[in-house]
Amino acid sequence: MKFLNKWKNWRILLLCFLLVSISKFNTAQIIQSSQNHLDTLIVAAKEIINSARYCALITTSLTGEIHVRTMDPFSPEDSMVIWLGTNSNSRKVIEIKNNPNVTLYYNDPNKSGYVVISGKAKVIDDPEETTKRWKEEWTQFYPNREKNYILIKVVPEKMEVINYKLGIAGDPVTWQVPSIEF
Numbered sequence: 001m002k003f004l005n006k007w008k009n010w011r012i013l014l015l016c017f018l019l020v021s022i023s024k025f026n027t028a029q030i031i032q033s034s035q036n037h038l039d040t041l042i043v044a045a046k047e048i049i050n051s052a053r054y055c056a057l058i059t060t061s062l063t064g065e066i067h068v069r070t071m072d073p074f075s076p077e078d079s080m081v082i083w084l085g086t087n088s089n090s091r092k093v094i095e096i097k098n099n100p101n102v103t104l105y106y107n108d109p110n111k112s113g114y115v116v117i118s119g120k121a122k123v124i125d126d127p128e129e130t131t132k133r134w135k136e137e138w139t140q141f142y143p144n145r146e147k148n149y150i151l152i153k154v155v156p157e158k159m160e161v162i163n164y165k166l167g168i169a170g171d172p173v174t175w176q177v178p179s180i181e182f
Contacts, residue, residue, distance in 0.1 A: 038180055040166070040168070041159070041161045041168065041178055041179075041180055042080065042180070043166075044113070044161050044163035044166045044168050045076075045080070045115045045159060045161045045163070046075075046076060047163060047165075047166070048106055048108045048112075048113050048114065048115050048161070048163055049073075049075070049076055049082075049106050049115055050075055051108055051109060051110065052106040052107060052108060052109060053072070053109070054070050054071060054072055054073075055070075055071055055073050055082075055104050055105060055106045056068050056069070056070060056071070056104065056105040056106075057069055057070075057071045057084065057092065057102060057103075057104055057152075058102060058103040058104070058105065059092050059095040059096060059099070059102050059121075060095060060099045060101065061091075061095055062094075062095070062098055067091070067092070067095065069092065071084045071086075071104075072084075072085070072135065072138075073104070074133055079156075079182075080117065080156045080159060080182070081153060081154065081155055081156065082104060082117065082153075082154040082156070083133050083151055083152070083153055083154075084151065084152040084154070085130075085133060085134070085135070085138060085149060085150075085151055085152075086149075086150060086151070086152055087141075087142070087148050087149070087150075088125065088147075088148050088149070088150045089148065092152070093123055093150070093152075096121045096122070096123055096152060097123060100120045100121050100122060101118070101119075101120065101121075102118070102119065102120070102121040102154060103116060103117065103118045103119075104116070104117040104119075104154060108163075110165075112163060112164045112165040113161070113162040113163040113164050113165070113168070114161075114162050115159065115160070115161050115162075116159065116160040116177075117154065117156045117158070117159045118156070118157055118158045118159075119154050119155050119156040119157045119158070119182075120154070120155050120157065121152050121153065121154045121155075122152070122153050122155070123150060123151070123152060124150060124151040124152070124153050125150045125151075126151075127146075129151055130149055130150065130151055133151055134149075155182075156182045157181070157182055158179055158180065158181050158182065159179060159180045159182070160177040160178070160179045161177070161178055161179070161180075162177055162178075
């Protein structure tokens, strides 16, 4: 009888060990699958962002009015931070200083998707950064570049991606768009 009790205990221990092992394996698979999904969305987003010449910057005025303007952004950093150049006297600078919540919208010119990035914007007036982030074709817009050219840095909080070419689409019933929370 003692042998059977010991055998039952060993079976229970073995079963527990197997369950824990399987659970860890499944968790690792889920984490890996989730990371693969995030990586896929980031690659798909960068493809669209880099194919779009311009994006729309959406800000909120002091009175709550929504303003949209076309911007010529720099390519995203690995962390998906987006930099934009602007005139230090522009309305958007005042709006961002008052309310840093912004949205960037990129539309793929080939009609294969779009990217929406919501995040916090910050106005950067640092000569080292403005020198590093400059496009020669902007010279005509900034005759006094040292005085009027500044940057907007957008740190993403959420990104939505549709990229039909890569098979990334919204839910067919709810139209919920695949997204990443940063």
